[in-house]
Structures are given as structure tokens and as C-alpha cells.
Amino acid sequence: MRRYVDLSPSQRCIMTPGPVEVDPRVLRAMSFPILGQFDPEFTCIMNETMEMLRELFSTDNRWAYPIDGTSRSGIEAAMVSLIAPGDRVLIPIYGRFGHLLHEIAERCGAEVFVIEKTWGSVFEPNEVIAAIERFTPDVVAIVHGETSTGRIQPLAEIGQACREMDVLLIVDAVATIGGVPVETDEWMLDAVIGGTQKCLSIPSGMAPITYNDRAEAKLLSRKQVERGLRTGQEYAESTKLSFIRSNYFDLSMLQDYWSSTRLNHHTEMTSMLYALREGLRLTLEEGFEARFARHILHEKALLAGLTAMGLKLYGDPDCKLTVVTCVLIPEGVDGESVRSMLLNRFGIEIASSFGPLKGLIWRIGTMGFSCRENNILRLLGAFEAVLIRHGLSLPCGYGVQAALDVYEANEYKRNQFPMV
Numbered sequence: 436m437r438r439y440v441d442l443s444p445s446q447r448c449i450m451t452p453g454p455v456e457v458d459p460r461v462l463r464a465m466s467f468p469i470l471g472q473f474d475p476e477f478t479c480i481m482n483e484t485m486e487m488l489r490e491l492f493s494t495d496n497r498w499a500y501p502i503d504g505t506s507r508s509g510i511e512a513a514m515v516s517l518i519a520p521g522d523r524v525l526i527p528i529y530g531r532f533g534h535l536l537h538e539i540a541e542r543c544g545a546e547v548f549v550i551e552k553t554w555g556s557v558f559e560p561n562e563v564i565a566a567i568e569r570f571t572p573d574v575v576a577i578v579h580g581e582t583s584t585g586r587i588q589p590l591a592e593i594g595q596a597c598r599e600m601d602v603l604l605i606v607d608a609v610a611t612i613g614g615v616p617v618e619t620d621e622w623m624l625d626a627v628i629g630g631t632q633k634c635l636s637i638p639s640g641m642a643p644i645t646y647n648d649r650a651e652a653k654l655l656s657r658k659q660v661e662r663g664l665r666t667g668q669e670y671a672e673s674t675k676l677s678f679i680r681s682n683y684f685d686l687s688m689l690q691d692y693w694s695s696t697r698l699n700h701h702t703e704m705t706s707m708l709y710a711l712r713e714g715l716r717l718t719l720e721e722g723f724e725a726r727f728a729r730h731i732l733h734e735k736a737l738l739a740g741l742t743a744m745g746l747k748l749y750g751d752p753d754c755k756l757t758v759v760t761c762v763l764i765p766e767g768v769d770g771e772s773v774r775s776m777l778l779n780r781f782g783i784e785i786a787s788s789f790g791p792l793k794g795l796i797w798r799i800g801t802m803g804f805s806c807r808e809n810n811i812l813r814l815l816g817a818f819e820a821v822l823i824r825h826g827l828s829l830p831c832g833y834g835v836q837a838a839l840d841v842y843e844a845n846e847y848k849r850n851q852f853p854m855v
């Protein structure tokens with residue numbers, strides 16, 4: 436019989452746009468004993484997590500809870516629950532994850548309208564508003580932070596326009612939540628999906644979402660209690676044509692599970708919930724302002740280092756996403772070979788790219804627990820060495836020095852951050 440050795444994954448410095456390094460406190464929380472899903476101790480953890488999620492999303496919404504599955508599961512749950520077959524849905528696309536929203540809307544049986552922006556830029560709010568006026572959708576779904584291009588789409592004006600025109604607005608904030616501001620209520624976003632494995636520094640496997648009364652009204656109009664749990668009256672009501680076409684991702688049933696009704700649905704992911712709770716606790720302890728400032732400082736140091744090395748950045752700088760930096764691969768350099776050497780010789784991971792950008796850019800994430808000074812300095816030093824090894828002639832030594840200059844010029848802010 437084949438014997439398998441003890442698992443001992445390497446300690447990596449993960450500088451991708453997710454997953455990122457996980458805070459040791461979160462890993463510790465994941466090793467705690469399992470509780471039953473209706474144990475009052477566990478339901479208390481569920482309630483506390485909901486409370487912290489409301490703070491994370493800056494919302495007074497009643498509903499803020501995680502979907503079990505990766506971030507895509509949260510997106511799919513929101514879309515399949517809020518888009519009825521035949522609904523008109525507008526998707527403004529400016530990168531790979533906009534295409535994912537298109538794909539899911541199509542699978543929901545929607546009549547989909549798409550507007551596209553060249554990758555590397557984002558929409559002027561007026562362009563989206565004009566499209567809403569033209570296509571009169573029931574739902575708009577849009578990405579807040581595009582990890583494929585490293586851009587951020589301003590949402591406040593789009594949110595207000597959707598509210599005025601009575602359109603539901605679904606937002607993929609998977610990459611932004613916990614790293615840059617996401618103002619659910621102020622920007623009038625109806626449903627927002629976050630990610631755990633990026634700026635929250637929790638492993639992948641849960642998708643926090645929130646939605647408001649407007650969204651809930653739509654869910655409830657499509658609600659159908661599952662067979663085996665229905666009462667007589669509910670059987671009589673179970674003939675709605677527009678019922679939600681997924682069982683696992685039916686928010687109208689999931690919210691019953693997350694309310695005091697505790698109507699059984701799936702078996703909650705105990706250890707992941709411990710992880711989410713600890714990750715949220717860490718975020719709230721750090722404070723949103725300090726956390727956002729930390730992400731900005733380390734981005735600044737990284738950008739200073741990369742430009743001092745003579746590397747060119749990709750995309751419109753006016754809409755750059757703080758937590759993702761895209762670097763143009765210099766001509767003649769094999770981008771994949773650089774990534775392999777960084778990983779295999781230095782233990783540092785950066786990301787490649789998708790679709791039209793494949794082979795053209797590297798993507799560097801500065802997210803959550805990975806976003807700290809020693810990671811930035813280590814990456815810049817290693818990057819320089821690896822690029823020289825790949826035949827590029829660089830102004831040697833300047834990258835790390837430029838980043839150090841940024842840190843020294845911001846000594847006051849730097850000292851505020853608990854993690855170096």
C-alpha cells in the first residue's frame with residue numbers, strides 16, 4: 436500500500452490578487468472544536484458574524500451573512516435569486532469578472548445587455564446611466580474592483596441612478612471588501628458580494644454577502660420552501676413560475692437559516708465560520724481607516740520600487756485599484772519563467788493574467804495580511820535579481836531603496852501598523 440507523508444506546505448510570500456497569506460489568528464481559529472449547527476453557542480457565533488459583516492459592508496441591512504462556497508458562490512446566489520428568467524439585465528464589462536457576471540446572468544435565463552470598456556480603464560458613471568436609460572433593465576450587475584486589470588469602478592452615481600430608476604444593483608466587491616472602502620448604504624447598492632481570500636486574509640471557501648429590503652422583496656416574491664420542509668399551506672403556494680432555480684443558492688431559504696427561524700438548509704461550514712469571524716474581528720480591531728491607509732502606503736512603496744527599477748505599469752492610473760498592481764512584462768522577457776523563478780528560488784508568488792492580457796502583464800496583489808512592509812521589500816529585491824537573471828538590464832539597487840524612502844517618509848503612519 437502506498438504511504439503518504441505528513442502534509443507540510445511551504446511557507447510562501449503570496450503577492451497575488453488572492454488567495455493571500457492568512458493571519459495566524461485565523462488559522463488558529465480554524466483548529467477549534469466543531470459545534471453542532473443548532474447549538475446555541477454556534478448560533479451565537481452566527482449572529483456575531485452577521486453583526487460584524489454589517490460593519491464590514493457599512494450597512495444597516497438586516498441581511499448580511501456568508502454563502503458557503505468561494506466568492507463565485509456568493510455572486511451566483513445573488514444573481515440566481517434576484518434575476519428571474521426573462522428579466523432584463525445590464526452588465527457593464529471592463530475585465531474578466533464582468534464576463535463572469537454576463538455568463539451567470541445568461542444561465543439565469545435573463546435577457547442580457549452588455550456594454551464594454553477597453554480593459555485597463557473603467558466606465559464614466561454617465562456611460563452606465565445612459566445604458567440603463569436605453570436598455571431599461573430590471574437588474575444591473577457590475578464589478579467594483581477588477582482583479583484581472585487592477586482597476587476600480589466608482590459606484591456612487593450609478594447606485595443613485597439605479598435607485599431613482601428602480602433598478603436593482605448587484606455589486607461584485609470580492610476584491611475590494613476590507614481593503615478599500617465599500618459603502619453599501621451610502622452608494623445605494625442593493626446586493627453586495629465580498630470575498631474572504633483577498634483583503635480579509637481568510638482562506639477561500641465562504642462568500643459574505645449583504646442585501647437590502649428592495650432585494651429581499653424580490654426574493655420573497657420568488658420564494659418556495661423546499662420539499663420535505665413545506666407545511667400544507669406552503670405546498671399550496673409552491674407553484675410560482677418564477678421560483679428560484681437553485682436550491683443551494685436560494686437566498687430566500689438561506690435567510691431563514693440565518694434568522695431566528697433557523698429553518699434547516701445545508702450543514703454550516705463550522706471551521707470556515709470560525710475563520711470568517713476571526714478575520715472580521717481582526718479587521719474591526721485594526722479599524723477601517725487604518726486598514727485602508729495601510730493598503731495605500733504599501734501600494735505606494737511598491738509603485739515607487741517598480742518604477743525606480745524602470746518597469747512600466749499597465750492601465751489608466753486614474754482608476755487604479757489600490758490592492759492590485761499590473762506590471763507590463765518587458766519585451767523579450769518570459770513572464771512565466773520569471774514567475775517560476777520567483778516562486779521556486781525565493782518562495783514568492785505573483786500572478787499571471789487572463790484573456791487578452793495573457794503573457795502581457797504580471798499582477799501583484801497587496802492584500803490583507805500579505806500587504807506588509809517586509810513582503811514588499813522582499814518582493815522588490817527578489818524581482819530585481821530574477822529580472823537580471825532573465826537578461827534585463829536594470830538600474831540596480833534602486834527598487835528597494837525607493838520603497839525604503841517611501842517608508843521612511845511615512846514613518847509616522849508606518850509605526851501605526853501592527854504588522855511589519
Ligand SMILES: Cc1ncc(COP(=O)(O)O)c(C=O)c1O
Binds near residue numbers: 453639
Ligand atoms: C473580482 C472577482 N470576482 C470574483 C472572483 C471569483 O472568486 P472565487 O474564485 O473565490 O470564486 C474573483 C476571484 O479571483 C475576483 O477577483
